[in-house]
Amino acid sequence: MSRPPARRLLALFAVMAFAFAAISVRLVVLQVGQAQELQDRALDQRVRTTELPAQRGQILDRDGARLALSTPAADVYADPRMVLDPWAAASQLSPLLHVDAASLAGSMSQDGSFVYLARQVNRTVAERIGELALPGVGLLDTSKRSYPAGSVASQVLGFVGTDGVGLTGLELGYQGVLAGTAGERTHELGLSGQAIVGGVDVERPPVAGSSVVTTIDRDLQFQVQEALEDAVKAQRARGGTVIVMDARTSQVLSMASYPWFDPNDFGDSPSGTYRNRAVTDAFEPGSTNKVITAAAAIQEQAIPLGLAIDVPWTMPVGDYVIHDSHPHGVMRMTLGDIVAESSNIGAVKVADRLGAPALATYLARFGLGHATGIGFPGESNGIMLPLDQWSDTSLATMAYGQGIAATPLQMASVYATIANGGRWVQPSLVRGTIDPNGDFVPSSDPQSHRVVSAETAHMVTRMLSYAVQDGTGINAQIPGYQVAGKTGTARIPAPDGSGYLEGQYIASFIGYLPAGDPRVVVAAILDRPAAGYGGLAAAPLFRRVALAAITRLGIAPAERVSLPPHALPVG
Amino acid sequence: MVFGIVVVNVLLAQTSFRITSAEQRLEELSQEHLELVSEQASLSAPGRIAAWASRHGMRLPDDIRILHASGGRHADPAGAGTSSTDGASP
Numbered sequence: 001m002s003r004p005p006a007r008r009l010l011a012l013f014a015v016m017a018f019a020f021a022a023i024s025v026r027l028v029v030l031q032v033g034q035a036q037e038l039q040d041r042a043l044d045q046r047v048r049t050t051e052l053p054a055q056r057g058q059i060l061d062r063d064g065a066r067l068a069l070s071t072p073a074a075d076v077y078a079d080p081r082m083v084l085d086p087w088a089a090a091s092q093l094s095p096l097l098h099v100d101a102a103s104l105a106g107s108m109s110q111d112g113s114f115v116y117l118a119r120q121v122n123r124t125v126a127e128r129i130g131e132l133a134l135p136g137v138g139l140l141d142t143s144k145r146s147y148p149a150g151s152v153a154s155q156v157l158g159f160v161g162t163d164g165v166g167l168t169g170l171e172l173g174y175q176g177v178l179a180g181t182a183g184e185r186t187h188e189l190g191l192s193g194q195a196i197v198g199g200v201d202v203e204r205p206p207v208a209g210s211s212v213v214t215t216i217d218r219d220l221q222f223q224v225q226e227a228l229e230d231a232v233k234a235q236r237a238r239g240g241t242v243i244v245m246d247a248r249t250s251q252v253l254s255m256a257s258y259p260w261f262d263p264n265d266f267g268d269s270p271s272g273t274y275r276n277r278a279v280t281d282a283f284e285p286g287s288t289n290k291v292i293t294a295a296a297a298i299q300e301q302a303i304p305l306g307l308a309i310d311v312p313w314t315m316p317v318g319d320y321v322i323h324d325s326h327p328h329g330v331m332r333m334t335l336g337d338i339v340a341e342s343s344n345i346g347a348v349k350v351a352d353r354l355g356a357p358a359l360a361t362y363l364a365r366f367g368l369g370h371a372t373g374i375g376f377p378g379e380s381n382g383i384m385l386p387l388d389q390w391s392d393t394s395l396a397t398m399a400y401g402q403g404i405a406a407t408p409l410q411m412a413s414v415y416a417t418i419a420n421g422g423r424w425v426q427p428s429l430v431r432g433t434i435d436p437n438g439d440f441v442p443s444s445d446p447q448s449h450r451v452v453s454a455e456t457a458h459m460v461t462r463m464l465s466y467a468v469q470d471g472t473g474i475n476a477q478i479p480g481y482q483v484a485g486k487t488g489t490a491r492i493p494a495p496d497g498s499g500y501l502e503g504q505y506i507a508s509f510i511g512y513l514p515a516g517d518p519r520v521v522v523a524a525i526l527d528r529p530a531a532g533y534g535g536l537a538a539a540p541l542f543r544r545v546a547l548a549a550i551t552r553l554g555i556a557p558a559e560r561v562s563l564p565p566h567a568l569p570v571g
Numbered sequence: 572m573v574f575g576i577v578v579v580n581v582l583l584a585q586t587s588f589r590i591t592s593a594e595q596r597l598e599e600l601s602q603e604h605l606e607l608v609s610e611q612a613s614l615s616a617p618g619r620i621a622a623w624a625s626r627h628g629m630r631l632p633d634d635i636r637i638l639h640a641s642g643g644r645h646a647d648p649a650g651a652g653t654s655s656t657d658g659a660s661p
Contacts, residue, residue, distance in 0.1 A: 066612040072602040123602055148612035198583070222617035223631070480637040550635060557637060 046188040047200050054180030056143065057209035059157055059170060061218040062253070062431060066148055068157050068171065068263075070164075073144035074126035076117040082136030083108045089134045093117065096125050108136070119162050120144040145171075147263045153221045155276035156214070156255055156376075156429065159263040168274050170212060170429070173377045177433055180209030210433040213440070215251035220244060223548040224254040228524075231541040232258045235529030241278045242525070242541070243412045244549055247419040247518035250427040250446065252374070253549070255279075255409075279374065282382040282405035283525070286490025287342045287472075287534070288510045289401030292414060293351055294339050295422075295460050296362035299452045302354040305459065308332040308567035311346045318392035322348065325489065325533070336564030339463040340471030342487055344400040351399030359395060360387040365451045366414045367424055368406050373447065374427045382406040401490060412523040415510045418464070419484075419518035422457035423450050462564040465515045469563070470570050475539035476509055478546060482560045484518070485511015485542065487534035504528050509538040513546055517558035520549045 030038065059068035076097065083089055090104035097104070097118045107115045117137070121129075126139050145160045158169020165179070166172040183206035188199030224242050232240045244254035257277035261269030275281065297303050311333045314323040324344050331337075338346030351359055363369065369384030383405035385394065397403035406414075409427060417424040426446035433441050452460075464484035467473045472487040488508035491500040508525040512518040522545050529537035549555065563570065613619065624630075 065615065066608070069605075069609055069612065071605050071609045123606065146609055148609060149616040150618055152616070152618065196587075219617050222621070226621075479634065547635060548631075551632075 043188075043200070046190075046196065047186060048189055049184055049186040052183035052185055052203075052206045053141075053143065053164075054182050054206040055208040056145065056160075056164060056180065057178040057211040057433075059174075059178070060211055060213045060434075061153075061216045061221075062214060062251075063217070064213070065218045067153060067214070067216070067218060068145060068147050070143040070145050072123050073120040073142050074123065074129075075119050075140040075142050076121060076126070076129060077138050077140060078108045078115050078117055079113050079136045079138070080108050080110055080115060081113055084135050089137060092132055092134065093129065093137070096128055097121065145263075149218060149222070150264065151260050151262045152218060152225065153214075153216050153254075153256070154260050154263045155257055155274065155278075156216060157263060158274070158377075159266045168377070169276065170214065170376070173375060174212050174430070177212060178209040180436070181207040183207070208436040210435045210441075212433055213431045215246075215253060215429055215431050216255070217244075217253045217552065220548060220552045221254040221256065223552065224545055225256045225258070225260070227541060227544040227548065228256055228258045231524075231526060231529075231537075231544075235526055235531055235537050237529040237537070238527040239277070240526040240529075240541070241408045241523070242545055243278050243408055243521075243523040244545060245412050245416050245427060245521040245523075247416055247512050247521050250413065250416050250420070250425040251431070252409075252427055252429050253520070253553075254545075255429075275378075276376060278408045279376045280378045280380050280407070282380050282407050282410075283506050284402050284404065284490045284493065285406050285411050286401040286488035286506065286508065287344075287347075288411055288414075288486050288488035288508050289404065289406075290339060290342065290347045290399070291418060291460060291464065291486055292362055292366050292368075293347050293354070293359065293399045294335055294463060295366075295418065295452050295456055296358055297335060297350045297354050298459050299362070299456045300354060300358055302358070303335055303350055305335060306565040308334050308337075309346070309349055311338065311343050311349065313345070315345045315348060317348065317396040320393055322396060332567045334565050334567050336463045336466055336566045337568045339460075339486065340467040340566070341568070342467070342472045347399040348396040351395050356390055356395045357387060359398060360390070362451070363398065363404070365424070365449070366417060367410050368404065368414075372407075372409055372413055372427050374409065374429055376429060379409075380407050382410055401488065408523050408525055411508075411510055412521055415485075415512055415523070416521045417451050418457045418460045419512040419521055420457075421454040422452040423448055458561070459564060461515055461518075462561050464511060465561050466563045466566065466570075468511065472533075472535040473509060473511070473539055475535055476511060476542045476546075478513065478543060478550070481513050481546075481550070481555075481557050482515040483511055483513045483546065484515040484561075485509055485539075487539060489532065489534045492528070503532075505532050507532065507534040507537040509534050509542040511542060511546075513550075514555065514558035515561050519555045520546070520553065522546050522549065 056070045058066055061067055086105040086108035090101040093104055094101035104117055107117055130139055156169055158171040160166050160171050166175040183204045185203040187201040188196040190196055228240050228242045239258050241257045245252055255278045259273050261273040310330050312330045313328050314321050322344055333346050368382055371379040371381050394403055413427055425448040428446050430443050432443045435441060461484045464486055465482055468476050468483045468485050473485050476483050476485050490506040492504050492506060494501050506527055507529050510523040512521040522542050524538045524542040526537050531537035
């Protein structure tokens, strides 16, 4: 006998009522008690925040030619847990990435959830890898720094690491300017990755880095590097440095030290080649320093310009005997002759008349002993002892450029000071920056100070012209132009501090042209060239670089300056 | 009413797809632009041009010749102070 329908209906109602109550309670719990938490969790699943990397600024030459720029690239990674067949994937990736298949397979077989397979591959390769749709293999957008001119000005530019941060050179020094500020975008995405209309979409756009406009002339820099490389190889030198500066503004038009490197593949070169030795390394300048002795003597009227003094071949100084480069009898020389013939003894005699305090003062005024402040990372101060630490021989040796050390840039600045009428102008490598809006922001005006009078500078120019016309610098002559300059043949201190290396020299020639209206200063320095002397090894390099500067910059000849008072026969 | 809401949603969805597509296209074009800029910079690099010129028999002059527009004189590379009436124009 069956139950009465009313009781069965009542039971069913009770069950349904209970179920409804349970659902209602659950609904209240979800909609009221846990509503916010669940909404947040749902939002988290839909909302993605992605970093929007800032475009790194470019580095340009003085005319806007691109020396460094960033291009889109991708990092290729793998999640080894998701890779189904490491060897199959590796065999497909290997020819695209130019990486050994066994190495790739090994990477994709290791423990962990993330491993880079390649960094900064170009967009075309990245697209082909994307088309392979390999399980567990993915791509991350990034950028790659490239240097279109290769090794041109590489030591000035420096390079960036794989994380896009500058490691050397201007890339390091101007990291804060070039890098920009990353942005981010927060938005709701559907399952297919499509943005949900009306959903969360908040973007903080990245701020691109500013571009840096250098003072470098790319084409002149290339010619300078060619000339320097040829000279180093021809002279079997250990290396060399060339600087080209604008004589009026002290802007560096070219700066190179051989050997150099290609910043596109900096890992292939020894780290020593990364250094911008023109700025970071000091050397004993030798006779190129006599220009300071001469300028100081003229300015302080330490010796009448027409006075000829006796200059023997050797002279005792303290416990040492110093001598000129070649044996000669006692010669009658004016200050002009001493500069032109590069007489050490003559320079010492002039320095004696000048006195140590005055020489120390002028060495400092010309910029020796402290960094120029060009704004390049790692710039050296050079080495100049304080006056109270000078020995019995310091005055004598510093008069002809030994016992003191300067960077090539400091020495180029010395000659730029004379070329600029006696006013030292701080050298510069950066003309300004271009902000993300495209507006040019010039660098602040360089510091400057007067070192010697214009009259003194002009007289020194006459002496330096004499040195090229009829002295040790004849190999620097350029037809149609009057060149002012000075040779240097400096001994090299032994690394153990025991004195100087025998028979090994830094050969240099530093000068400017046209002598009557200087436009460009060139410093040419070779480390231990076969020819030894500055006049034989470095002057021809100066000449070739100066010729390149003349044609590149369109430098016209100027009125010739007259020779200074001299006692030696000319011609 | 319901039909209208559905139509609006469809249109919004379509617009969303078009915006996303346009953004992707813009990104691609921006990247392509950067690559072309890089390629242009590489092609104009002095090393490449010098190598090309060298392969075609060209070389930089060993010396320079100065023309004096006023007097119609020029200094020859030997610097011997020779004069000439040719090349008088600047």
